[in-house]
Amino acid sequence: MSNPSGTRIPGRNFLAVPGPTNIPDQVLRSMVVSMEDHRSSKFPELANGVLSDLKALYKTTTGQPFIFPSSGTGAWEAALTNTLSPGDKVVVARFGQFSHLWADMAHRLGFEVQIVDVEWGEGVPVERIEEILRADKQHTIKGILACHNETATGVTSDIGALRAAMDNARHPALLFVDGVSSIGCIDFRMDDWRVDLAVTGSQKGLMLPAGLGILCVSQKALKASETATSRRCYFDLADMIKANATGYFPYTPALPLLYGLRTALDLLFEEGLDNVFARHHYLAQGVRAAITEGWDLGVCAKAPKWHSDTVSAIVVPEKFNAAHVIDRAYRRYNLALGAGLSKVAGKVFRIGHLGDLNELMLMGAIAGAEMAMLDIGIDVRPGSGTGAAAQYWRTHERTQKKPAQRQEKRNETRAAAVA
Amino acid sequence: MSNPSGTRIPGRNFLAVPGPTNIPDQVLRSMVVSMEDHRSSKFPELANGVLSDLKALYKTTTGQPFIFPSSGTGAWEAALTNTLSPGDKVVVARFGQFSHLWADMAHRLGFEVQIVDVEWGEGVPVERIEEILRADKQHTIKGILACHNETATGVTSDIGALRAAMDNARHPALLFVDGVSSIGCIDFRMDDWRVDLAVTGSQKGLMLPAGLGILCVSQKALKASETATSRRCYFDLADMIKANATGYFPYTPALPLLYGLRTALDLLFEEGLDNVFARHHYLAQGVRAAITEGWDLGVCAKAPKWHSDTVSAIVVPEKFNAAHVIDRAYRRYNLALGAGLSKVAGKVFRIGHLGDLNELMLMGAIAGAEMAMLDIGIDVRPGSGTGAAAQYWRTHERTQKKPAQRQEKRNETRAAAVA
Amino acid sequence: MSNPSGTRIPGRNFLAVPGPTNIPDQVLRSMVVSMEDHRSSKFPELANGVLSDLKALYKTTTGQPFIFPSSGTGAWEAALTNTLSPGDKVVVARFGQFSHLWADMAHRLGFEVQIVDVEWGEGVPVERIEEILRADKQHTIKGILACHNETATGVTSDIGALRAAMDNARHPALLFVDGVSSIGCIDFRMDDWRVDLAVTGSQKGLMLPAGLGILCVSQKALKASETATSRRCYFDLADMIKANATGYFPYTPALPLLYGLRTALDLLFEEGLDNVFARHHYLAQGVRAAITEGWDLGVCAKAPKWHSDTVSAIVVPEKFNAAHVIDRAYRRYNLALGAGLSKVAGKVFRIGHLGDLNELMLMGAIAGAEMAMLDIGIDVRPGSGTGAAAQYWRTHERTQKKPAQRQEKRNETRAAAVA
C-alpha cells in the first residue's frame, strides 16, 4: 500500500477493523473467475448450493436465506420493508452507532420507532423490552429490532434471553436481529431463538469483500411479507422467492462473490462452526488479556457478560485522543484500527478480532496498537500487551474439547438444512 | 467449466450474452486485492478518482455520479425514489422486457405509470411522447422513462431526439434513461441531451462483474430529490452526497469492484471513448452481416435506425424454437447465447456484442451459433456467417479516422470533469 | 494487450502458437498462492501427489518422474547428462527445428552425434534406425533420440514402431523421447513402448506457464545414471531422487507451478486421458479440414500418417511470405500464429491445436488466419475454413464412444501408479 503522501509503505497491511475482514487465500483465489451466463443451465448448482448451505450457517432448517447484491445495510432495509406496513410500530434498543442507524432507517422508511436507550457499553435490556411488550396489550408493536453484536462498542446481547422475554410477554412481534458482526463468528441460533429476520453481510464472519447483503427469514416473517404494504422492489422477497425456486436470481448476481461465498462456507464447515465460535472466543480472550492485564486499560463493554468475541473497543486514558492512536498506527505501522464512532469518538479505538484470524495476526495488531499508544504518550509497558495475550493463548485451547461430537452435530444440522 | 451432468467441457466458454460481459485480464487482475479499511485516510483517493472519472464516461461536467453496491436494477430504483413522490405520474415507452420491467418497478413503487406500448423491435416513439407532453398542460407528468438500448430486442432509441421532443413540448418532466447496455458502448451524452437520471451497471460496457449500480444525476434532478417524498434509505442520494463529499461511502463499499472500475475506466480512456463506440459499431456491423448476408435471417429490430451496436436478436425461421439453438450451443460448443424473453421467447436468440470484444471472439460466437442452428436443422450454409463477417471486418476500419482529434476532445471533457 | 505502437488492442488475444498454451481458469486461479516454507511438514503432500500422478500421465508404473525448475530444454539436458558419458554415441533423427536443436545440444554437451537427416515433413525413419542399430554390432550406440512430435513441422512419429525396431535389432541403446508437444495431448505409453527418458515441459499439454522441465526415467535409465560420468549438478537425478524420497526438492521449487500442476493433472484425469487424446484428434481433424478442404492448402507433414494432432504447419502458396500472414494476424486480429522456423521460415505458418481448447477457440484462429491470408492477397474464399471445420466438428464426436471403460482403465493405471 501507499500512504497518503504517496510513499510506499512496505509489507502487509494489518487489518484490525471490525470488518471488512481478512480474506483467506482460498476465498480470494476462488473469486478469480471469468464471467458466465447467469441464466445458464449450470448456474443453479452454484445458487442452490450456497442458498441451502446458508441455512447451516444460520442454524435453521425452516428459515429461508436470501442473498442481495448490496451491503448489509440493504439487508436491514429488506428485513423492514418486506414485513412491515407504513406506520407500523417497532421497538429498538439503542446502545451504539449501528443500533442507532438501524433505528434511524426504520424511522426514515416510515415506521413508528420506539427507542429504548441504553448506556453505550451495555446491550439489549431484556427486562425492559419484556415490560414494554407486556404493556402492549393491543399488540401494536410489530417488531423488536436487536443488534446481536454492537460493532461500535464491542457489546454482544443475549438474543436467546430476548426471545424468552418475548415469549414471557406472549407477544407476537417479529424478532429482527442484526447479526452482521456476529453470524459466522459467535453462536447464532435462528431456529432455537425463533429469530424472524436475521441480517448479515459478506464482509465479516463470511470473510468476503462487501457486496452481499444476506437475510434469513422465518416462515412467520415470510407470511407477514405477503401482506406487508411497504413499497419495495429491488429488495422484494417475492421476486427472490420466485427466481430462487428455479435456481436463479431476479437480476444479475455478483458472480465472484457467490463463488467466494461457496468457498467461505466450505472453509467454515471444514473447521466446524462450533470450532469457529470457540476460536473467536479464544482469540478475543487473548486480546482482552492484552487490554486489561497487559495495558491496564478498560473496554467499552460494561461487564464481562457484554464482552464481544468479535470486536473490542479500548478506552484510552482521559487526556488522550484515541484518534491519534489510530492515525499513528496507520501511518507508521501499517495497522488499521477501528475508530470510535459518535458518542465514543476519540474515547475508544477498536480492534476487530473476527473472521479468518489467528494468534499471530492479532499479535501484530496488539503490538502495533501498543507502539502507537506509546508513541503518543500513553503509558503502557512495551511488550505488556503481547505478553499477556501470549500467556492466555499458551494456556488455553483454540478449539473445543470434543470436536468429533460437535462436528457430528453440525453435520446433522447441515444434513437437515440440505434435506 | 463443467456441464450440468458434471463432465468437464474443455476450453474457454464463449460468453455472448448481452451481459455480463468478458472481463479483460487487466481488470480481473486488479480485483485481486486484500481488504482494507474503507475509513482510512488513503481511501478517498480511490473513491474520488472513480467518481470523478465516471463524469467523463457520461460526458457530463455538471451531473453527479453515484455508485451503489447493487445491480443496475438498484440504480433504476434509486433514480425513481429519489426524485418522485408517491402518486407522481411517469410516462414509459415499452418495447421489450427491460422497458417493461422498469415500468413495472415504477408501478410497484407507487407511481402512476402511463405506458406507451410500441411494437417490440422499435424504440422510443418520439413523436407520440411529444404529443403526450404537449397535451399535459398541467405538467402532471413528472418523468419520462426511456430505455436507451433495449437489451431484449436489440433496439437503440434516439435519446437526443427524445430530448428535442421534450424541449419542443416545453415540458419540465425529468428525463430518466436506462443506459445499462449502452453506456460505455454506444455514444451517451448526458449533458448534450440534458439527461436527468442515467442508469448503468458494472457488468456491461464497464467490463466488470455485476455488483455496482451506477447512477448519474443532473443538477435539476438533485434539486428534485430534496423535495421528493418517496421513502428511501439504502438508495438515498442525500447520504451518498454527504459521504462522497469527503471521499467515503455511507456503508461498506464493494472494494474489489471499485478497484476494477478504476482499471476499466483507465482502459476505456486509453482506447478513447469515441474509439470504443466506433469499435462497437464496427463489430456490430460484422455480426449483422453474418445474420443477414450470411445466414439470410433477420433481426428483431424493425429498421436499421433501431439497430443496436451492443446486441442483436436473431429471429429464427418460424418452425424452429430459438431455445433449442441456445441449448445446443451451450451444451455442445460451450457458447452462451442470450435467450428470447417474454413476447419473443423461442422466436429469437441473442448475440451480445458489447464490452471487451474483438473480431475473433465474435467469430467464435458466430461460428458456434451457426453450428448450433445447423445441428437443430436450420438451413444455413456452413461458413456463411463467418464469411460475411470476415468480409465486413476486412474492408472496414475498427477505429475512427482521426483519433488524435477525438482523443484531444475526450481529454478536454475529462479535464473539465476532473476540474 | 497493447500492440507494439502502444495502442490498446481490445479483447482477448487468440493464442494459437504451439505452446505456451491457454491456461484454464481453474489452473490460473490455483497458482494465486502465498509463498510457504518448502521444508514444512505439510509440503510433501503436494510434492508426492504430483510426482505420483505424473506416472499416470506418462502411462508408467515403473518409471520415475522428475520435476525441474527449468524449461523443457533443461529436461532435454537432464536426460542426456544423467545417462551418458563424455564421447558416448547417440543417433538422432532430424526432421525439424526441435529435433535439430536436441541433436545440437547433444553435440555441445560432448557426445558423438550421428544424425539421420530426413526430409522436413516426415518423422522418425524407423527402418533406417533399425538398420543402423543392426549394423552396430559393438553396441557403441548408447542412445536413440526421437522427437515424438516435431513442433516445427507438425509431424508425429511412431514411437511404438521405433521401439519395435530397436527390439528387432536387439540393441540395448536407451530410448530418449522428446514428448514436449505430445505428452498430455497425444497418446504416450512410457511402459508399453519402454521409453527410457521421456521429456516434457509445463507449457503445452499440461496447460501451465513454462517453468517446469519434466522428465520421466525408466529403471534401466536410472541404473545407467549411476555410472554415467557426464558432469552435472543442477540437473543431477541423484540429488532429486534423494530429496524426492522424503517429499522434498533439493532446492527451492517453483511453488505456484506445482500447485498449478496439481490442478492441471486433476483436470486431465477428470476429462479422462483417452478423452483428452480423442479431443485433440477431433480438433486437429477440424483444423485440417479447414486447411485442405476449406482453403485448398497443404500442410508440411508429407502424409496423413505424419499428421500431428497438436500442431499444423500450413504451407502458403509459393509467391507469398508466411511471415506476413503471421504479422497481419497479430497486429490486426490479435491472433498469435506460430512462425516457420529455419528451413521452413516464410513457407509455413503454424496453428497450435493443443492444450485446453475447444471448437470455438479454434474457429477464432481459423477465421483470423483466413482473414490475414486474404488481407495479404492469398486467394481463399471467406468462410471456407470455418465452414469446413464446422462440417467436420458437427458430424464427429469429441470423445470416444465408451468413456466408461476407458475411465476405468485410467483409474487402474492411476491406482497402480499411486500404489
Added chain:
Amino acid sequence: MSNPSGTRIPGRNFLAVPGPTNIPDQVLRSMVVSMEDHRSSKFPELANGVLSDLKALYKTTTGQPFIFPSSGTGAWEAALTNTLSPGDKVVVARFGQFSHLWADMAHRLGFEVQIVDVEWGEGVPVERIEEILRADKQHTIKGILACHNETATGVTSDIGALRAAMDNARHPALLFVDGVSSIGCIDFRMDDWRVDLAVTGSQKGLMLPAGLGILCVSQKALKASETATSRRCYFDLADMIKANATGYFPYTPALPLLYGLRTALDLLFEEGLDNVFARHHYLAQGVRAAITEGWDLGVCAKAPKWHSDTVSAIVVPEKFNAAHVIDRAYRRYNLALGAGLSKVAGKVFRIGHLGDLNELMLMGAIAGAEMAMLDIGIDVRPGSGTGAAAQYWRTHERTQKKPAQRQEKRNETRAAAVA
C-alpha cells in the same frame, strides 16, 4: 492452510523462513496473466525492460544480467560453467550450508576446489584469502567464490574488503559472489566491488516465487566465457546473449515470473534501493533486540560485524532442541521458522527478515517464536521479545535521513543503466 493431519488452521501463515519471502499483493496480482506468444513483436518490451532494470538492482552499468528459468542453484552453475574450464582451481570460503553447497557443486562440476574453512558464525576471512592469492604466484587460481550472505548462519561478509584483498594481491582471479539472500536487501555494489559473477534468485529480495535464477556478469567474465571449455548448454551465456540482444530468450521463458519481476523491480525502485537497505537494517536491528535484549539469547553470527540484515540464526539453550521450537511454532501458531542446517541442526532456529516486510509482520514472528520457546520449556519472559523490538523500532527511523538525495542518486544509477 491445512496442517498435516488435515484440519484447517485458520488465518494467515507467518512466513519467517529466509526465503521464499512474502509476495506483495501488487506482485501476486501482476502474475495473473494469460499466456502469450514469447516470439511476438510485443514481447521484447517486457524482456528488455527487466534485463535493463536489473542493472540498477546490481548497481552496475557495465555488467550484463541474465535470467534463467531455474532456481538460484542454476545460476550458481551458470556462473561456474560459463567461465571455468575443467580442472580450473577455485578458492571457496566455507562457513555455512550454502557456502558448503556451492563448493560442493564446483567440485562435482569438475573444478579443483580449495576450501578455506572458517568457523560457522564468521564470514569470508579476507586476510587469509589475500595470503592465499599472494602465494599463488602462477595465478593458477581462477576464481574466488564468496557467499555475501550465508543464509544458514545469518552472516554477512564484506565483499568490498574481499575485492580490496584481491587487489592488494594483484591477482586476476574472477570474483564469484552468491548474493541470493543479499541482493535487493543488503547493499550490493557490482561495479564498485568489481564483482565478476553475481548470483541471485527470484524468491528472496525480489519478493517473487522461486523459478528465476539471475546472474549478473562483468565484461571480464564475459570475455572469460568465450574460452571456458566446460560443457554447458541450458545455462550457456552465448545463447542468452544472442537471443537477449533481440529482446527474446533462447527457450520459453517463465512468463508470469517475468511480469512479476517487472512489478517487483518497480516496487523496489519506488521505495528507493537505499531505503530498502535501510529498512532491512532497521527491521533486523529490532529482531536482534528481541533476541539479545528481550530473550537474552545469542545469534550464530560471532560478532556484530557479521550480523546479517536478512536472517538471524537464534541459538537455543544447550539442553533444548531448536527443531522442537520450529515444530511447535508451525503446528500451533502457523509460523514457519527456518531450521538449523548441518552443523547447526538442532542448535539454532532462524528468522528470515528479508523481502516485503514491516514491523508488525516481524512482531508476529517474534511473538510466535517466543510462545513456541515457552511451550517447549525455554525460559523467556512473555512479551520480552516483542517489547524489546518495539522499543527499538519506536526510537529509530525506518528510512534514511535524506531520502531525496539518495533517490536522486538511485535515479542516476538507473538512468545510466538504462542508457
